Amino acid sequence: MEKIEVGYMDCLKETFTTMGRSGLLLVSVSQQEKPNVMTIGWGTVGIVWAKPMFIVLVRPSRFTYGLIEETGDFTVNVPPLEISEKVSFCGTVSGREHDKFVEQKLTTIPAKKVKSPLIEECLIHYECKVVHKNDVLPPELASDIPPAFYPQGDYHRVFYGEIMRVCAARDIKRHE
Numbered sequence: 001m002e003k004i005e006v007g008y009m010d011c012l013k014e015t016f017t018t019m020g021r022s023g024l025l026l027v028s029v030s031q032q033e034k035p036n037v038m039t040i041g042w043g044t045v046g047i048v049w050a051k052p053m054f055i056v057l058v059r060p061s062r063f064t065y066g067l068i069e070e071t072g073d074f075t076v077n078v079p080p081l082e083i084s085e086k087v088s089f090c091g092t093v094s095g096r097e098h099d100k101f102v103e104q105k106l107t108t109i110p111a112k113k114v115k116s117p118l119i120e121e122c123l124i125h126y127e128c129k130v131v132h133k134n135d136v137l138p139p140e141l142a143s144d145i146p147p148a149f150y151p152q153g154d155y156h157r158v159f160y161g162e163i164m165r166v167c168a169a170r171d172i173k174r175h176e
């Protein structure tokens with residue numbers, strides 16, 4: 001699929017629609033360069049410290065958490081509807097026990113600005129470098145956030161990923 005470089009605001013509608021529908025695919029990589037992919041349903045894009053930012057929330061229990069801590073970057077990939085079953089799989093099994101790229105026949109392609117690779121089968125790719133992180137603090141959560149989000153106390157870490165590069169399928173609008 002041919003991809004072209006775009007601005008970070010050019011595909012937000014497609015990105016958020018997919019995030020709310022199937023989820024997005026977050027890729028991180030170990031220091032030995034073995035990639036892992038997990039599904040994310042929470043996150044946002046905005047401007048912080050005058051930089052474009054993709055902010056994601058990852059629970060400490062995820063294998064991905066340690067990888068992002070190790071290498072300090074990640075990519076967010078927007079899947080087409082047709083691979084929703086693969087997205088669901090990547091959100092239910094862990095890279096500790098599974099090579100999700102091999103099992104789901106997903107193809108990595110190198111990113112240009114970060115070590116974590118991109119997923120060829122996806123439509124939009126955000127390359128992100130971690131510039132800050134903080135943890136969700138239980139006492140600071142509003143009372144209307146259901147405790148059911150945290151039955152095991154697995155409070156998210158919030159990673160601020162500076163968006164270094166975005167590319168998208170040339171015919172992205174066809175997939176809406």
Ligand SMILES: Cc1cc2nc3c(=O)[nH]c(=O)nc-3n(C[C@H](O)[C@H](O)[C@H](O)COP(=O)(O)O)c2cc1C
Pocket residue numbers: 022023036037038039040041042043057058059061062063064065087088090091092093094095096
């Ligand atoms: C639709 C969907 C959205 C998800 N969103 C998140 C998320 O935003 N943050 C998170 O920590 N886990 C989220 N998960 C759960 C992880 O994707 C799941 O635990 C995954 O197996 C972790 O993989 P890993 O251990 O290889 O990192 C989501 C799962 C699904 C199915």
